Each structure stands twice: as C-alpha cells, then as structure tokens.
Amino acid sequence: MKPDPEFQFIADTTTAKMTIRREFAARRELVWDCHTKPELLERWFAPKPLSTKTKSMEFQEGGHWHYAMVDQDDTHYWGRTDYTSITPKTHYATTDAFSDETGAPNTDMPISDWDVTFSDTSKGTMVETVIQYASPDDLQKVIDMGMKEGLTSTLETLDEVLAELTK
C-alpha cells in the first residue's frame, strides 16, 4: 500500500475508541457535501471493490441514512446511521448500527457513536472521525465478527509478511 502521510488511524481497545484523521485537497464545503448528500456519499463510502447503495436518507437531526455496502457477489451488508447532531460544514454526530433490509437496527450487535469534525487546513480540509463503542467488550464483538466475515479483502501484504515470519 502507498504511504499516506496525511492519514492517521489510532485504535485503542482499552477505551473502545478509534480515531481516524485525514486531510483532503479540497474546500471544506465540498468535503462536507460528500459526507452529507446521498448521491455523493454513495460514490465513496464503501471502498473498492465494494459499492454503496442508499435505501433512504434524511440528513437532519433525528433523521437517518439506511444503506448497504454491496460486494461483488451482490451480498448486502446493511447499516443504519442516525443523525443526532448537526452543525453545518463543521460537525455531525451519529449513532451507527448494523441493520437489515428494512432498516431495523440489529440489537444483537454493538452500536457505535460517531463524531465527524471538519476543519480548514493550509492544504484544504481535515476530517476527524472518532468512533466510540460503549465498552471494550462491544468493540471485541465487532472485531470477532469482522474477522469471521472477512468483509475487507486487502490483507495480502500482511499475510505475506506473516508467512515470512513463521517460516
């Protein structure tokens, strides 16, 4: 993977928190639009080769985004994001849940609170996303599920390193 110096990813299991910071070479208004308009959000939220499908979205406090990340076998991973607070072009907060096709949150799986903050930089715009789970056990559940399902498929490099190590 290419070095990406403007990218910071900090995971802390003791506080059940992930912090992701990334700078973009674009105006804050445009970066904000890409996060808050469904027709734009759909074009990047799921990393390749996945794609994003919006079932419904109301970007307002009390509203929600019901969406799916779709893989190449057409498997849909449904999610539901409820908007709890919005300060235009600066910040929004959500609760993020696993869901099903009807948009009902999956109550067996942990819910996370997201805080997404936008600020100006000399290069363009900084986006900071803080994802907080209720407890380390909740985060562990998500980790366990993620490892079982293998939604992401970008592990070849790491696997190669580990294969080297265990020789």
Added chain:
Amino acid sequence: MENKSPELDAVFHALGDPTRRAVVQRLVQGEASVSDLARPFDMGLPAFMKHLGVLQDAGLVVSEKHGRTRTCRIQPETLTAAERWFEEQRAFWQGRYAGLDELLRTLEQGKKDET
C-alpha cells in the same frame, strides 16, 4: 482463530504507541540486541526498557540473555490476531478515502469545466 479479549487489549495497548510500533517493525526484519533497538530513539535506556516491557507483557516480543547482551525477537503468533484486524480497518479507511479523493477531484474538475 482465538481471540481472548484481555490479551488482545494488551496487544492493542502495546501497538498504540509509535516507539513500540517502530520496535515491532524493526524486529519483523530480524532479531536485535536491546542496545541496537534503543539507538534510534531519543530517550534514556530506562524509558526504552519500559516500552520493551509493555511489548513483552503483551506477548509480542521475547528476549534472551546471551552473555552480556540481551537479544529480542518478535512473536509472530501474537502479532497475527491483533495486527490482522488493525490492518483491515486501516486498509478499509484508506480505501474509502482514496475513493473520496477521486470523487473530490472529479467534482473540482467539473466545476472548472463549467467556468
């Protein structure tokens, strides 16, 4: 794959620090003595030994004394469980943001073309 929560917590705590991550990255390339490991860092040996202690407690690193030298090496089994998930998430967000970069470029380009 087994994931015992307290162990994984210790691993993530250990990897949450840039000095300790650098030590792990160095040891991935092969074993090294404590003094060689400590050299690149701007800190006293006691502070460095503390970092090494955290890595050992997490089961990421083991050390052995040979005469007057203490040699460290990585424990690949421990690295697998924690690093795999950590790297997945990191790669996921990197991929996601690479897509956003592309979209932003397209949108900026579209704007320029209009004017």
